[in-house]
Amino acid sequence: MNDASPGPDASAAIFDVVAIGSALVDVLTDASSEDLARFDMAKGSMTLVDLARAGTLYGAMGPAIEVSGGSAANTAVGVAELGGRVGYLGKVAADELGEIFLHDIAAAGVVLGRTSRVEPSPDPADDRATGRCLVYVTEDGERTMATHLGVASTFGPEDLDEEFVARGQVVYLEGYLWDLDPAKSALRRAMEVAHDADSLVALSLSDPFCVQRHQREFLELLHGDVDLLFANEDETTLLFSASSFDDALVAVEETGILAALTRGAAGSVVVAASGPVHIPADEVAHVADTTGAGDLFAAGFLYGLTHGKDPESCARLGGLCAAEVISHIGARPRADLRQLASGAGLL
Amino acid sequence: MNDASPGPDASAAIFDVVAIGSALVDVLTDASSEDLARFDMAKGSMTLVDLARAGTLYGAMGPAIEVSGGSAANTAVGVAELGGRVGYLGKVAADELGEIFLHDIAAAGVVLGRTSRVEPSPDPADDRATGRCLVYVTEDGERTMATHLGVASTFGPEDLDEEFVARGQVVYLEGYLWDLDPAKSALRRAMEVAHDADSLVALSLSDPFCVQRHQREFLELLHGDVDLLFANEDETTLLFSASSFDDALVAVEETGILAALTRGAAGSVVVAASGPVHIPADEVAHVADTTGAGDLFAAGFLYGLTHGKDPESCARLGGLCAAEVISHIGARPRADLRQLASGAGLL
Numbered sequence: 001m002n003d004a005s006p007g008p009d010a011s012a013a014i015f016d017v018v019a020i021g022s023a024l025v026d027v028l029t030d031a032s033s034e035d036l037a038r039f040d041m042a043k044g045s046m047t048l049v050d051l052a053r054a055g056t057l058y059g060a061m062g063p064a065i066e067v068s069g070g071s072a073a074n075t076a077v078g079v080a081e082l083g084g085r086v087g088y089l090g091k092v093a094a095d096e097l098g099e100i101f102l103h104d105i106a107a108a109g110v111v112l113g114r115t116s117r118v119e120p121s122p123d124p125a126d127d128r129a130t131g132r133c134l135v136y137v138t139e140d141g142e143r144t145m146a147t148h149l150g151v152a153s154t155f156g157p158e159d160l161d162e163e164f165v166a167r168g169q170v171v172y173l174e175g176y177l178w179d180l181d182p183a184k185s186a187l188r189r190a191m192e193v194a195h196d197a198d199s200l201v202a203l204s205l206s207d208p209f210c211v212q213r214h215q216r217e218f219l220e221l222l223h224g225d226v227d228l229l230f231a232n233e234d235e236t237t238l239l240f241s242a243s244s245f246d247d248a249l250v251a252v253e254e255t256g257i258l259a260a261l262t263r264g265a266a267g268s269v270v271v272a273a274s275g276p277v278h279i280p281a282d283e284v285a286h287v288a289d290t291t292g293a294g295d296l297f298a299a300g301f302l303y304g305l306t307h308g309k310d311p312e313s314c315a316r317l318g319g320l321c322a323a324e325v326i327s328h329i330g331a332r333p334r335a336d337l338r339q340l341a342s343g344a345g346l347l
Numbered sequence: 348m349n350d351a352s353p354g355p356d357a358s359a360a361i362f363d364v365v366a367i368g369s370a371l372v373d374v375l376t377d378a379s380s381e382d383l384a385r386f387d388m389a390k391g392s393m394t395l396v397d398l399a400r401a402g403t404l405y406g407a408m409g410p411a412i413e414v415s416g417g418s419a420a421n422t423a424v425g426v427a428e429l430g431g432r433v434g435y436l437g438k439v440a441a442d443e444l445g446e447i448f449l450h451d452i453a454a455a456g457v458v459l460g461r462t463s464r465v466e467p468s469p470d471p472a473d474d475r476a477t478g479r480c481l482v483y484v485t486e487d488g489e490r491t492m493a494t495h496l497g498v499a500s501t502f503g504p505e506d507l508d509e510e511f512v513a514r515g516q517v518v519y520l521e522g523y524l525w526d527l528d529p530a531k532s533a534l535r536r537a538m539e540v541a542h543d544a545d546s547l548v549a550l551s552l553s554d555p556f557c558v559q560r561h562q563r564e565f566l567e568l569l570h571g572d573v574d575l576l577f578a579n580e581d582e583t584t585l586l587f588s589a590s591s592f593d594d595a596l597v598a599v600e601e602t603g604i605l606a607a608l609t610r611g612a613a614g615s616v617v618v619a620a621s622g623p624v625h626i627p628a629d630e631v632a633h634v635a636d637t638t639g640a641g642d643l644f645a646a647g648f649l650y651g652l653t654h655g656k657d658p659e660s661c662a663r664l665g666g667l668c669a670a671e672v673i674s675h676i677g678a679r680p681r682a683d684l685r686q687l688a689s690g691a692g693l694l
Contacts, residue, residue, distance in 0.1 A: 030681070063424070063451040063679060066413035077410070096443040096476070104410040129443070329676075332410060334377070 015111070016084040016306035018168030020160075020190060021072025022152040022176055023090030024131040025097045026291065028329055029064040031136035036144055043138065046145040046207045048179065051127040054148035057134055066097070067330040068104035069133055070152075071206060072174040074292045074331045078299025078321050080109040081337040082347075084306060087168060089113040091159055093120050093151045097130035104332070113164040118151050128154075141287035141326060149180075156182030157189055165190050166197040169306050170228070172298070175206035178214045191225050202228040204298055205235040212238060222255045228305075229259040230298045236261050249276055260301045260315060262294055268319060270311040279315040282323035292331025296321040300341070307347075317346045362458070363431040363653035365515030367507075367537055368419025369499040369523055370437030371478040372444045373638065375676055376411040378483035383491055390485065393492040393554045395526065398474040401495035404481055413444075414677040415451035416480055417499075418553060419521040421639045421678045425646025425668050427456040428684040429694075431653060434515060436460040438506055440467050440498045444477035451679070460511040465498050475501075488634035488673060496527075503529030504536055512537050513544040516653050517575070519645070522553035525561045538572050549575040551645055552582040559585060569602045575652075576606040577645045583608050596623055607648050607662060609641055615666060617658040626662045629670035639678025643668040647688070654694075664693045 036043055039057060049057065076088045088110050092098035094117045106112060121128040131152035136144045155177065165171055171194035177183035194201045203218075203226045205211050211218060211231075218239055222229065229252075233245050236259075242248035245263070252259045252271045259271040267281040300321035304314030324335050341347050383390055386404060396404065423435045435457050439445035441464045453459060468475040478499035483491045502524065512518055518541040524530035541548045550565075550573045552558050558565060558578075565586055569576065576599075580592050583606075589595035592610070599606045599618045606618040614628040647668035651661030671682050688694050 058450065061450070061454060063415065063454045064447075065677060066447060068410065100411075100413060103405065103408070107408060107410045330412060 014085070015087045015168045017076065017079050017170045017172050017302050018087040018089070018113075018165050019072040019076040019172040019174075020089045020165075020177070020187065021174035022070050022131055022147075022149055022155070023073060023092045023101050024070040024133045024147065024149075024152060025101055026067045026069035026133045026135050026331060027058070027061070027064045028067060028135045028137060028289070028291070029062045031062070031138055031144070033138060036136060036138070041136070041144050041146065043144050044142055045209055046147055046176070047209075049146045049148050051148060054132070054134065054146065057146050061134065065329070066100065067332060068101050069135075069291070069331050070101070070131075071176060071204065071295050072172060073101075073105055074295035075172060075204075075299045075302070076110045077105060077108040077332050078296045078337065079303050081333050082299065082303040082317075082321070082341060083338050084303045085111075087111045087113055087164055089159065089161060089164065091118070091152050091155045093118055093128055093130045095120055095129055097132060101130060108332070114161045118154070135291055137289045137291070137329070141290050143289060143291040153180055154182065155180070155186060157186045160186045160189055162189070162193045165193045166199070168194065168199055170200045170202050170302055172202045172302060173204070175204050175210050175214070175218070178210065178217065200227040201225060202230065202298075202302065204294065205229070205231040205239065208234045208238055211235045215239060215241075222257055227257060229257055230294065230301070231259070232262045232294055233264070258311065260297070260311075260318065262297050262322070264293075268297065268315045270315045272311040277312050277315070279312060279319060282319045284323050284327050287326050289329045290326050292325045293322045295331060296325040296333065304346075313346065317341055320344055320346060361432070362434045362515045364423065364426050364517045364519050364649050365434040365436070365512050366419040366423040366519040366521075367436045367512075367524070367534065368521035369417050369478055369494075369496055369502070370420060370439045370448050371417040371480045371494065371496075371499060372448055373414045373416035373480045373482050373678060374405070374408070374411045375414060375482045375484060375636070375638070376409045378409070378485055378491075380485060383483060383485070388483070388491050388493065390491050391489055392556055393494055393523070394556075396493045396495050398495060401479070401481065401493065404493050408481065412676070413447065414679060415448050416482075416638070416678050417448070417478075418523060418551065418642050419519060420448075420452055421642035422519060422551075422646045422649070423457045424452060424455040424679050425643045425684065426650050428680050429646065429650040429664075429668070429688060430685050431650045432458075434458045434460055434511055436506065436508060436511065438465070438499050438502045440465055440475055440477045442467055442476055444479060448477060455679070461508045465501070482638055484636045484638070484676070488637050490636060490638040500527055501529065502527070502533060504533045507533045507536055509536070509540045512540045513546070515541065515546055517547045517549050517649055519549045519649060520551070522551050522557050522561075522565070525557065525564065547574040548572060549577065549645075549649065551641065552576070552578040552586065555581045555585055558582045562586060562588075569604055574604055576604055577641065577648070578606070579609045579641060580611070605658065607644070607658075607665065609644050609669070611640075615644065615662045617662045619658045624659050624662070626659060626666060629666045631670050631674050634673050636676045637673050639672045640669045642678060643672040643680065651693075660693065664688055667691055667693060
């Protein structure tokens with residue numbers, strides 16, 4: 001495991017998408033609703049936890065499996081699996097989980113930017129290990145997450161390779177990063193760099209609690225900073241303090257930006273200049289694990305958008321990718337997405 | 348991930364089974380037969396590889412997932428999931444994969460013996476990391492493995508907690524360990540300790556190539572050292588240099604020991620004092636990954652044997668456990684084995 005392949009040449013390509021996010025390895029376990037209650041976890045949410053809490057939770061967790069994750073990284077892998085050219089910026093430690101993360105994302109064909117691999121700290125209280133996300137999958141396929149960011153929490157402007165960012169046709173940003181001031185500064189700078197290069201800026205709202213924490217700033221971003229919004233139903237409704245998703249849709253239209261909004265089994269809604277379009281969800285025989293559903297929806301949408309598809313086709317492609325990833329454990333695609341999309345006549 | 352729970356109290360219990368094996372984390376990837384050919388890997392085999400080769404293979408490998416593995420460890424977890432009392436002896440490094448291994452086996456209810464967690468070597472050429480097994484799963488569900496043992500290769504007599512071993516009703520040994528002289532010495536000593544304590548010694552032949560390497564010694568072990576033999580069809584035939592499995596069965600009978608022999612989709616054969624009994628395999632709708640099939644067969648058999656079942660019932664329980672583990676990715680059970688076995692009237 002000491003030869004994390006650097007992947008395709010990073011020096012020259014123009015990317016369909018450059019994604020920036022928290023580089024994490026997911027630790028997946030089966031859990032019951034009682035398990036969640038015992039640890040005061042709100043089902044379906046993502047909570048940031050410190051090292052001590054992560055240790056307590058992991059110690060009490062059942063047997064698990066480890067799969068590379070990280071919201072924007074999942075999206076980047078999805079775009080690459082569809083055949084898109086993707087770059088990724090994130091931050092891992094020079095440890096085994098970091099190696100696993102770098103291996104898996106490069107093996108999927110994603111080009112890694114000037115990657116920050118920092119040495120773990122000798123001080124055990126200062127956890128500079130690769131970030132990990134404890135994912136509890138309940139019987140209904142829903143996931144509840146406790147994330148210890150580790151070294152991903154130190155992502156800042158100095159980690160932003162601006163030349164790399166400027167090469168993306170779309171620069172895709174993970175809302176989760178807004179929780180950390182240095183990362184927030186880096187994202188604000190990435191938006192400037194993208195716009196200076198005439199690129200689009202896409203933002204994923206990531207999580208309802210993330211929206212609650214940053215509602216005012218996220219709303220402000222919709223006026224000039226962000227060109228494409230990804231959010232689910234709850235996040236959209238919370239963002240506009242709306243009493244219903246339908247009311248929120250009206251508010252989204254008023255912003256004038258392109259929005260791709262997911263509604264789980266109810267499909268998605270694309271709000272474009274021509275008004276909202278509702279797209280049904282793909283059928284899934286058995287929902288095994290919803291982790292990555294939103295990330296892979298974004299992947300399909302972004303691939304379509306950067307390949308001349310209309311917004312509705314983009315959403316259909318997003319729905320197909322989301323359906324694949326929730327049919328099995330883990331937030332990275334397992335089937336050949338390009339073949340699936342081609343078979344469905346969506347490429 | 349810093350709080351690998353020590354699991355149940357290790358100080359007093361009498362165990363149904365004490366298992367000794369190479370502590371490994373499996374790195375699972377989907378692969379084609381062409382991938383295997385490109386790397387000169389014989390389909391279905393396990394090859395030991397050095398650090399450089401492991402690095403080359405991992406660098407060329409597609410995206411993977413990490414799951415705790417190790418043949419005897421898988422068996423130990425299976426016995427524990429059925430409700431048995433199990434102890435395990437193996438060797439990991441004080442690194443992240445080691446933490447993952449220790450967490451998962453303890454979380455399954457296996458009691459860890461005086462575990463050797465050794466610090467990784469500062470010399471990168473001297474790989475004292477936790478061992479890992481690169482597992483290539485082809486479309487037919489067959490697995491082909493390249494194992495870098497890392498620190499597991501240093502298991503020796505000094506790691507054998509004899510008092511712990513003596514507490515097992517059955518002491519279960521992994522044939523793979525025969526490849527390493529210090530481990531072989533430890534296993535020979537474990538056999539003496541077990542017999543001094545009036546325990547049974549069970550040996551798994553692990554792999555056809557392992558049988559080819561150690562045929563003479565394995566045959567000698569059947570005369571007094573081993574009381575219960577686990578092997579698959581190929582291993583059994585090779586062990587006795589037989590021209591067919593039926594001929595090999597005659598040779599097994601002549602040894603007079605108890606043998607539980609697996610035949611994949613053709614089920615299993617138990618050779619006991621009363622002669623061979625053929626048991627059909629459980630039906631599996633879709634074989635996802637055969638990794639761990641033999642290990643989990645042994646788990647079911649050992650649970651039955653230590654709970655007063657006759658050999659045929661033991662083999663049925665083994666078949667049920669094997670069927671569960673091949674229905675999904677990874678060599679550790681995901682369904683509730685105790686519930687499955689109870690539902691099938693086998694407990």
